[in-house]
Amino acid sequence: MRYLLEYAAARGMLCMLDRMDLAASERLATRIAGFWFLLHGMRRRVAIDNIIRSGITSDPKEAQRIARDSFRHFAVLVVESLKSGECFNEQNWKDRVRVDINPETMRLLEDPRQGIILVSGHFGNWEIAAQLLSYLKPVAGITRPLDNPYTNRLMESRKPRNRFRLIPKHDTDALRFLKILRNGEMLALLNDQHARREDPLVDFFGRPAHTHTSPALLHLVTRTPLCFGYCLRTGPMQYTVHAGPPLHFAATGNREADIRTILEALNRLLEDAIRLHPEQYLWAHRRWK
Amino acid sequence: MTQQEVIAQLRAVMKRSSKARVDWDAVQPDTKIEILGFDSLSILDLIYDIQQEFKLDFEAEEVVAIKTVGQLADFLMKKGA
Numbered sequence: 065m066r067y068l069l070e071y072a073a074a075r076g077m078l079c080m081l082d083r084m085d086l087a088a089s090e091r092l093a094t095r096i097a098g099f100w101f102l103l104h105g106m107r108r109r110v111a112i113d114n115i116i117r118s119g120i121t122s123d124p125k126e127a128q129r130i131a132r133d134s135f136r137h138f139a140v141l142v143v144e145s146l147k148s149g150e151c152f153n154e155q156n157w158k159d160r161v162r163v164d165i166n167p168e169t170m171r172l173l174e175d176p177r178q179g180i181i182l183v184s185g186h187f188g189n190w191e192i193a194a195q196l197l198s199y200l201k202p203v204a205g206i207t208r209p210l211d212n213p214y215t216n217r218l219m220e221s222r223k224p225r226n227r228f229r230l231i232p233k234h235d236t237d238a239l240r241f242l243k244i245l246r247n248g249e250m251l252a253l254l255n256d257q258h259a260r261r262e263d264p265l266v267d268f269f270g271r272p273a274h275t276h277t278s279p280a281l282l283h284l285v286t287r288t289p290l291c292f293g294y295c296l297r298t299g300p301m302q303y304t305v306h307a308g309p310p311l312h313f314a315a316t317g318n319r320e321a322d323i324r325t326i327l328e329a330l331n332r333l334l335e336d337a338i339r340l341h342p343e344q345y346l347w348a349h350r351r352w353k
Numbered sequence: 354m355t356q357q358e359v360i361a362q363l364r365a366v367m368k369r370s371s372k373a374r375v376d377w378d379a380v381q382p383d384t385k386i387e388i389l390g391f392d393s394l395s396i397l398d399l400i401y402d403i404q405q406e407f408k409l410d411f412e413a414e415e416v417v418a419i420k421t422v423g424q425l426a427d428f429l430m431k432k433g434a
Contacts, residue, residue, distance in 0.1 A: 179414075238387070238396040239417050246414035281397035285404065285413040317405050319398070 071214035078222065081146060086300055089143045097139035101132050111135070111347035118269035120342045133343035137297070144301055145191035146222055151301050152192075154199050154226070161196055162304040169291050169307045173200045179245030181290045182307070183279045185256035185334045186346035189303065193295030194252050196305055198228040202249040208233045241278070245288045253279050255327075256334060258353050264320065266327045269335055273352050280326035284315045290326070292333040296341060308333065356382065359426040359434050366406050367391075370399040382423025389422075407434045 081089050101108055111131035112124070121127050151160065165173070172178050180201070184190055194203050207230040210216040220230075231240060244251045255276050256268070265272035283290040293307035313326050338345045354362075364377045373390020380389070391399060400413045409432045419425050426434075 235393070238391050238393050241393055241397070242414050242417050246417055278394055278397070281394065281401060285397050285400040287412070315401065315405065319401055319405075 067212045067214055070212050071218065074215045074218055078146070078218070081143065086143070086147055086151075089147065090140050090300060093139035093143045094136045097136040098132065100139075101135040107348040108135075110350055114347045114349075114351065115342065117271065117352075120269075120339065130342050131347055134345060134347045137344050138346060138348075140297070141189050141191065144189060144297075148192050148195055148301070152195065157196055157199055160302050162298070164304055165293075165307040166291075166309040168309055169289075169293075170200075172289055172291075172310060173197075173250070173307075175248070176201075177248045179248055179286070179288045180250045180310075181245070181279055181282055181288050182250050182252045183255050183290065183292050183330050184252070184294045185254055185338070186349065187256075187334065187338055188294045188296040188341070188344050190254055190295065192303060193293070193305060194228045195226055196295065196303065197250060197252070197293075198226040202227040202247075203229070203252050204244045204249050205230050205252045205254075206233050207231070241282055242286065245282070245286055251282070255279055255330060256351065257349065258351055264324055264327065266324060266331055268331050268351060271352050275327050275331070277323050277327070279330065280313075280323040283311075283313060283326060284319075284322055287312075290330075292330055294334075294337055297344060306337075354430065354434050356423065356426045356430065359429055360422055362406065363403070363422060363426060363429075366402045367399060370395050370402060380422055382421060382426065384422045385420055386422060386425065387420070403429070407432075409433055 084092065108131060111134060112127045115127040115130050116122060116124065120130065172180050182197070184193065194205055197203050205228070209232060210219065241251060253276075257276070259274040259276040261274060263274045263277055266275040267273070268275070279290060282288065289310035289312070291307055291310050293305070296304045296306065298304055311329065313322065315322055360380070360382060364380050367380070367389060368377050371390040372392070372395055375389055400416065403409070404411070407429055409429060411432050416425065416428065419428055
């Protein structure tokens, strides 16, 4: 019953969004985010605490402002992700998107036989990033389905896909990552969520956090170029897609040390990006459990 | 190395990476790799360990079509094991 009620609420929200233009949708989403920020004490406290302990600011008022803006940014992200199919297509996407991709990385993206591992975080608009990059190369991302199967199916059906597909986190095909890279696709991984206890502790903003090893391991065993990138929101449905140069790390025989070297490098790149635009990061996640 | 020697070495390497309870002594050339308890992460650990243990340079994507332990051993022998 709870699932059905949630599904009904989600359908209602989506119907309302469909009838509103982008500006009105974003105004509504921003207001809802503001209320959510006030009402959801636990997430608010997590966000503020994370911002202060990351050294972004030591001023509690400034931390609260960034946290609130982060909630609003996330609400706008949802709206723009759901409406992006109306705005972007293969012919017009560069009208609204500035492409800031390293030339060597761009050559890899334009080679249909070359797989690439793109690592990012919950920063900017990661949903639209995948859609936009799929205009350059087919993209595969990993997803954990929502607990509510009705809402999950609804949200999946609404997301614009182009050449962007999502594969379930717990897929039984052990070779799926290798097949994606062999097919010349981009494997897009968000590597800033709390990982398993058995995953290594790697500093993120100076504090150890369990970090997923898959991007590092994939790079080491396949030697597929590894790249860090993100998609920064610069205005309503306007973005800059950044991707740095391909990163290359050699296996030394010490698997744990090799993995740590790569993950530390990726974390530093994400930290540097977040420091420039902290309001576009998902601070409410309990990264340092 | 013979196929048997390669398989013996593979058993030891696989035992380290697999999460499943397997009777590794019973692993034979026709044993399917998919029943040996590897998921999409531990299979990467396995490939890394194989590359280091056998000191072989190969693209991990080359193993995508391999189904059995015997096929894996033959592949490694072709690569110089």
